Amino acid sequence: MSSTRKAFAASRIVTCDEARATSGDPLGAVANGAVVLEAGKIAWVGPRQELDPAVPVTDLGNAVVTPGLVDAHTHLAWAGSRHGEYAVRMAGGDYEAIAKAGGGIVSTFRAVSEASHEELRALLTARLRRVAQLGVTTCEVKSGYGLLPEHELKQLRVIASCANEADLPGIVPTFLALHALPPEARTDRAGYVRRVIDELLPRVKEENLATYVDAYLDANAFQIDEGRALGERARSFGFQLRLHVGQFADIGGAELAAELGAHSVDHLEAVGDAGIAALHEAGTHAVLLPIASFTLKQAPPPVAKLRAAGVPLVVASDANPGTAPSESLPLALALAVRNYDVTPEEALLGATRLAARSLGLNDRGALRAGAAADLVVWDLPHEHAIVQPWGTPRTRLVLRNGAAISGTL
Numbered sequence: 001m002s003s004t005r006k007a008f009a010a011s012r013i014v015t016c017d018e019a020r021a022t023s024g025d026p027l028g029a030v031a032n033g034a035v036v037l038e039a040g041k042i043a044w045v046g047p048r049q050e051l052d053p054a055v056p057v058t059d060l061g062n063a064v065v066t067p068g069l070v071d072a073h074t075h076l077a078w079a080g081s082r083h084g085e086y087a088v089r090m091a092g093g094d095y096e097a098i099a100k101a102g103g104g105i106v107s108t109f110r111a112v113s114e115a116s117h118e119e120l121r122a123l124l125t126a127r128l129r130r131v132a133q134l135g136v137t138t139c140e141v142k143s144g145y146g147l148l149p150e151h152e153l154k155q156l157r158v159i160a161s162c163a164n165e166a167d168l169p170g171i172v173p174t175f176l177a178l179h180a181l182p183p184e185a186r187t188d189r190a191g192y193v194r195r196v197i198d199e200l201l202p203r204v205k206e207e208n209l210a211t212y213v214d215a216y217l218d219a220n221a222f223q224i225d226e227g228r229a230l231g232e233r234a235r236s237f238g239f240q241l242r243l244h245v246g247q248f249a250d251i252g253g254a255e256l257a258a259e260l261g262a263h264s265v266d267h268l269e270a271v272g273d274a275g276i277a278a279l280h281e282a283g284t285h286a287v288l289l290p291i292a293s294f295t296l297k298q299a300p301p302p303v304a305k306l307r308a309a310g311v312p313l314v315v316a317s318d319a320n321p322g323t324a325p326s327e328s329l330p331l332a333l334a335l336a337v338r339n340y341d342v343t344p345e346e347a348l349l350g351a352t353r354l355a356a357r358s359l360g361l362n363d364r365g366a367l368r369a370g371a372a373a374d375l376v377v378w379d380l381p382h383e384h385a386i387v388q389p390w391g392t393p394r395t396r397l398v399l400r401n402g403a404a405i406s407g408t409l
């Protein structure tokens with residue numbers, strides 16, 4: 001059997017495996033380690049001197065090997081550009097005021113409405129290829145810029161079509177059902193929400209276009225009762241939930257997410273103690289989005305309180321054309337460490353094992369026997385170097401299910 005096996009040896013195999021974690025080494029690193037791959041899965045991980053001598057081994061030398069990164073929050077399926085809005089915001093313009101005036105999400109809605117399936121697919125594919133170079137092997141991708149049924153379904157079908165491509169990162173599709181009111185619905189908010197719940201959600205189910213359902217809950221976005229109506233119906237259809245909560249104001253989104261058993265609440269710049277306690281109780285993950293708070297010049301979420309309460313911390317890119325015009329999960333990790341006082345170990349776990357768990361995926365996010373052979377060979381000498389703000393891809397090789405999606409040996 002060993003003929004179908006192959007091994008990589010490197011100075012640091014950073015497993016992110018809970019079974020290997022210790023208080024001094026939460027990432028479970030194996031110095032001078034090896035990882036054996038077979039049939040798209042990891043067959044063995046351990047010290048190089050214990051490697052089966054019959055397995056052919058590629059020696060990567062002074063390099064770090066980690067699980068493939070998992071980006072648990074992206075809006076990568078978009079068209080157009082918001083550079084005009086960005087410049088206005090950098091000069092002091094307010095994101096929510098711009099949205100109220102018909103810009104923001106609604107301006108991307110216009111661009112997505114005008115884009116064909118093929119155009120949108122080409123944009124998404126190019127972005128997925130670039131995020132693979134950055135070390136991402138699994139990516140959550142939301143809709144939420146189609147807003148009207150025809151264009152939401154187009155966005156979701158584009159996302160689904162990329163999910164079958166073996167040479168791209170794996171995709172977890174999310175129906176971001178309530179993101180903004182399209183201009184067509186300005187005078188009938190309740191009717192819009194009802195149609196999303198009663199008509200669009202069943203279509204998304206029927207076509208099996210999403211695993212998760214999401215909503216943007218905030219003072220100037222959708223409200224708790226709207227989120228509850230959507231969330232309860234979504235759960236009754238078998239969807240799992242992840243919710244935009246507390247980006248600007250604490251309106252009780254964390255409590256609602258906990259009540260509905262959401263897998264994650266994302267943003268959390270504004271969340272109170274009761275919300276944090278509820279998240280812990282429900283086992284809900286906090287997805288931190290430091291690129292968004294960087295462009296919005298916001299104070300960080302209460303990371304110390306979340307940590308103290310035992311809420312699992314995930315870090316994601318939030319890649320979108322408005323608040324996080326970046327595709328880089330490694331940049332998000334760097335900003336989480338710099339601006340949020342997240343430790344490098346927390347950041348890396350929050351972009352691997354915990355990110356995968358927040359997406360309901362237990363077959364990846366850690367280097368251990370039986371997991372998918374999703375891994376990154378970094379052109380860096382230590383895992384702490386991954387969270388430095390390089391601004392360039394620092395991967396040598398990125399494997400998904402044992403096959404290269406970026407780089408060569």
Ligand SMILES: N=CN[C@@H](CCC(=O)O)C(=O)O
Nearest residue numbers: 105216292318320321322323
């Ligand atoms: N705030 C809600 N949604 C996105 C931003 C969308 C946009 O501005 O286009 C976010 O996660 O930051």
Ligand SMILES: [Zn+2]
Nearest residue numbers: 073075244318
């Ligand atoms: Zn988002």
